[in-house]
Amino acid sequence: MNDAHRWLNEHPELGSGPIPIEPYIAPDWYEREREKIFRKVWLCVGRVDEIPKKGDYKVKRLAAADTSVILMRGKDDVVRAYHNICAHRGNTVVTETGPETFGRSKAAIVTCRFHGWVYGADGALKHVPSEERFYECFDKQKNGLSPIHVDFWEGFIFINLAETPDASLTEFLGDYAAHFAGFPFAELSYQFTYYTELECNWKVAHDAFAEAYHVDTIHAGSFPNTFSTGLQNVKLMGPHRTCAVCLTLGATPTPVAGIANSIAGASLVTQRAETMLPPSINPDKREDFAFELSVLFPNTLIHVSEGIWFTHQFWPIAHNRTLWEGRYYVRPPKTNAERWAMEHAMTLQRNAWLEDTATMEDTQRAMQSRAKTVQNLQDDEILIRHSAVVVDEYVNA
Amino acid sequence: MIRLCSVEELDEDEILRVELDGGHGIAVYLLDGEIFATDDLCTHGEASLAEGEIEDGKIVCPFHLGSFDIRTGAACAAPCSIALKTYPVEVIGGDVHIAM
Ligand code: FES
Numbered sequence: 001m002n003d004a005h006r007w008l009n010e011h012p013e014l015g016s017g018p019i020p021i022e023p024y025i026a027p028d029w030y031e032r033e034r035e036k037i038f039r040k041v042w043l044c045v046g047r048v049d050e051i052p053k054k055g056d057y058k059v060k061r062l063a064a065a066d067t068s069v070i071l072m073r074g075k076d077d078v079v080r081a082y083h084n085i086c087a088h089r090g091n092t093v094v095t096e097t098g099p100e101t102f103g104r105s106k107a108a109i110v111t112c113r114f115h116g117w118v119y120g121a122d123g124a125l126k127h128v129p130s131e132e133r134f135y136e137c138f139d140k141q142k143n144g145l146s147p148i149h150v151d152f153w154e155g156f157i158f159i160n161l162a163e164t165p166d167a168s169l170t171e172f173l174g175d176y177a178a179h180f181a182g183f184p185f186a187e188l189s190y191q192f193t194y195y196t197e198l199e200c201n202w203k204v205a206h207d208a209f210a211e212a213y214h215v216d217t218i219h220a221g222s223f224p225n226t227f228s229t230g231l232q233n234v235k236l237m238g239p240h241r242t243c244a245v246c247l248t249l250g251a252t253p254t255p256v257a258g259i260a261n262s263i264a265g266a267s268l269v270t271q272r273a274e275t276m277l278p279p280s281i282n283p284d285k286r287e288d289f290a291f292e293l294s295v296l297f298p299n300t301l302i303h304v305s306e307g308i309w310f311t312h313q314f315w316p317i318a319h320n321r322t323l324w325e326g327r328y329y330v331r332p333p334k335t336n337a338e339r340w341a342m343e344h345a346m347t348l349q350r351n352a353w354l355e356d357t358a359t360m361e362d363t364q365r366a367m368q369s370r371a372k373t374v375q376n377l378q379d380d381e382i383l384i385r386h387s388a389v390v391v392d393e394y395v396n397a
Numbered sequence: 398m399i400r401l402c403s404v405e406e407l408d409e410d411e412i413l414r415v416e417l418d419g420g421h422g423i424a425v426y427l428l429d430g431e432i433f434a435t436d437d438l439c440t441h442g443e444a445s446l447a448e449g450e451i452e453d454g455k456i457v458c459p460f461h462l463g464s465f466d467i468r469t470g471a472a473c474a475a476p477c478s479i480a481l482k483t484y485p486v487e488v489i490g491g492d493v494h495i496a497m
Contacts, residue, residue, distance in 0.1 A: 107448035107459035116461045116476070118442070127442040127460055129476065 007234055007382040018374035019388045023395075024201040025368050030319035032395045037298050038064035038316065040394075041239075042151070042158040042165070042172045044300045046071060048079060049155060049189060055108035055121065059084050059094045059101040063323070064316040065161050069148055070094055074121035075108045079152070081159045082123055082145035086112040093119060093145070099195065099315070099323055119145050153177055155186050175237040176296060182278040183304050190332040192346050195325040198357060200364035202299060202314040202322045203387065208356055208363075209301055209312050210293070210383040212245045230380045231293075232286060239297035239390045241383050244282055247290040257348065264333070264341030265307055274306050295383060297390060307331060310349070320364055326353050398487065398494040401425055405491070407432065412456070414447035422447070423484065425493060426467050428454060432486045433467050434495050440465075440472070440479035456481075 008016050023029045045060050057072035068084040070093065084092045091114040094101060103110075108121040118127035123145040128134065149160040151169035154177075158169050170177065198205060208214070212230055232244040253261060274282070274289075281304065282289040291305035301312040308330055315323040328349055333339040366372075377385050401415045407427040414437050415423045422437030424447045435456070437445050444460040451457070455464040455473050463477030470483040484495035 105448075105459055106450070107445065109459060111460055111462075118444075118460045127444070129442070129461075 005379050007231075007379050010234070011236060011382065011386075014382070014385050014389055018376050019385065020374055021367050021370075021372060023388070023391065024203055024364070025319065025370070027319045029395065030201070030316065033316070033391065034064050036394050036397060037391070038062070039161045040166065041298060042160045042167075042169050043298075044156050044296060044313070045069060045081075045159050046157045047155050047185075048073075048152065048157060049186065050102075051079065053104065055105040057094070057103050057105070057110065057121075059096055059103075061096060061099045062161075062315065063318075067161070068092065068096060069159055070110065070145070071150070071157055071159075072108070072110070072121045079150065079157060080121065080123065081148040081150040081157075082119075083148060085146065086114065086117055087125060087143035087145075088112065088115055088117050088128075093117075099325075123147055154180065154183070173296075174240070175235075176240040176242070176294070179235065179237070179242060179280045180278060180294070180302070180304065183281075183309070184276055185309060185329070188307065188309055188329045188331050190342065191327055191329040192350075193325060193327045194350060194353060195323065196357070197317065198322050198324050198360050199320060200322055200360040201320055201367075202316040203391065204360050204363050204367070205312075205314040205322050205324055205357075206295070206299070206301070206387060207384045208360055210241075210295060210387065211381045212293075213378065213380050214356075214359075231382070232289075233283065234382055236386055239394070240295060241297075241386050242292060242294035243383065244286070245290050245293050246286060246288040248288065256344065260341040260344035264330075264338045264345065276306060277304070293383075295387065298394075320368070324357060398489075398496055401434065401493045401495060403492050404432070404488060407493070410451075412447040412449070412451070414445060423495065424456070426451065426456070428467055432488065432493055434484040434486050434493070435465070435467065435470055436482045439463065439477065440481055441477045446481075 046058055051058050051071060051073045054073055054075050054077060057070055059068050059070050061068045070082045070084045071079055073079050084094055086093045091112055093110050093112045094103060095113055109118050109126060111118045116129045117125065120126050125140050125143045128140065149165055151158050153169060153173060232246055234243040281292050291303050294302050296302055299314045303310050310328040313325045317323055328346055330342055333342050401423060402413055402425060406413060407425060409427050413425040415425060417423060424435050424437040426433045437447050439446055439458045441463050442460050444458050446456050446458060449457050449459045454467055456467050457464045461476050464474040465471065465477060465481040466473055470481040472478050472480055487494045
């Protein structure tokens with residue numbers, strides 16, 4: 001057995017051939033992804049602690065499904081989801097100011113600013129100005145907000161835009177949920193977010209983050225000489241996938257990074273004692289374990305590590321345009337020194353993300369030349385191969 | 398005289414809704430240390446003003462952002478045009494009372 005091909009040996013069903021480029025550049029393929037994936041499966045759209053108080057809401061734009069979703073916490077403390085469209089003449093009920101819009105209403109209502117129709121967090125249409133001028137066929141009871149299926153896992157909010165979802169969220173997550181169960185996502189609540197629109201297909205963005213092969217070259221500046229032992233513990237779970245990314249022991253950080261690491265240990269590339277990882281993560285207790293890299297199909301990457309977790313999400317806007325959101329979470333700092341050390345770690349991470357996103361638009365532009373029709377993947381790029389196979393299965397289902 | 402609540406229950410940032418027998422709602426405000434009471438129901442729609450926000454001595458309705466002067470009940474911003482009923486308040490032994 002060739003150890004250099006260990007993942008192929010474990011997953012011969014994925015094959016070893018080249019991967020076609022057409023799904024990354026063809027508008028009609030993207031149309032099928034919208035229909036067969038983004039309007040069908042559970043999508044992670046936020047965390048319950050983003051809308052902590054009764055009456056808090058967030059509106060998230062989902063271009064791939066041609067809608068925006070209102071997530072609102074009711075007076076009963078239940079978070080519900082609705083399409084952001086008014087039953088009167090189709091305006092957005094909440095005026096959006098960007099890909100995500102936050103608001104708060106003590107009365108737990110939202111009001112359409114066009115003609116003042118008022119909806120409760122339970123979706124009911126509560127008030128129509130000059131209601132007497134509407135005709136008998138108009139039934140207020142039947143004109144509430146259009147609900148969207150919503151469910152929760154470990155504080156993450158998921159929605160499903162299908163009329164009747166093919167599977168419950170629990171069924172959809174399958175073993176993925178068990179793999180991460182118990183990680184203290186909610187405790188590590190101090191966070192920063194970066195987002196931008198990238199001129200690339202959402203899978204180009206996914207692929208760039210779904211391997212560690214690139215680290216030695218593209219992150220030579222932000223994380224020099226750190227990663228080299230590659231992926232471990234690859235686990236494919238239905239449409240989802242996970243693995244451990246390992247780092248080289250003994251790499252010397254820059255002096256300032258060294259100080260920051262010793263104060264807060266908030267950087268991914270520092271050695272930290274394991275206290276919070278569920279048993280399924282780094283099961284062999286490898287010393288060089290840096291973080292778990294997982295893909296929650298279709299477009300959410302969740303990474304966990306000791307004291308840190310972070311996510312990337314790729315929201316398609318067009319076949320060659322993607323909204324990327326990166327979020328990084330650590331425990332809230334208790335001292336100014338910790339605060340500084342965390343800012344340092346976050347800045348390093350931001351730099352790495354900038355390096356990551358830098359290749360994506362170039363890749364897309366070059367792929368669109370169609371001068372090459374396939375990509376050639378090595379064994380440690382198995383998560384990308386799995387993604388291509390899963391997307392193909394969904395699109396051709 | 399009808400007893401609404403004790404002075405202690407009031408807070409500058411929170412408006413207290415008190416429901417009288419028969420379901421009539423009264424909104425009780427603490428504004429710069431002074432106590433005021435008005436009807437809780439907006440004169441424009443079925444909104445509870447206790448769920449609105451206080452801005453510059455006015456109560457802003459959560460439904461359409463119409464507003465009323467808390468001291469006088471005068472309608473201050475559209476779509477509200479009908480004044481809000483206010484009640485003279487008397488504090489007796491630490492309790493807030495209104496005459497109806
Ligand atoms: S219901 Fe109060 S302003 Fe419309």
